[in-house]
Amino acid sequence: MPIHWAGFKFALPDWKDPILHIKVKADELNIVVIAPQIGQEIILKDSITTYPNWWKNL
Incomplete structure (x- = not known):
């Protein structure tokens, strides 16, 4: 279970990148x-x- 991947956007890549990878x-x-x-x-x-x-729908 990934933790803290969607709470904040601090980087240039899309915020969904971590969960997709x-x-x-x-x-x-x-x-x-x-x-x-x-x-x-x-x-x-x-x-x-x-x-x-x-x-996925956001």
Whole structure:
């Protein structure tokens, strides 16, 4: 789960770049990555909740 990637824009690249790169690499390595919305509650060992790619439509 990436942390602090969408909270602030301090650099020139698009603010979505970090999560896009992480998702590509995770797919290559067959690793599940969750990216909850800012403030969304996370319940450990929860296998039911899904975390859609909410940032894609922004």
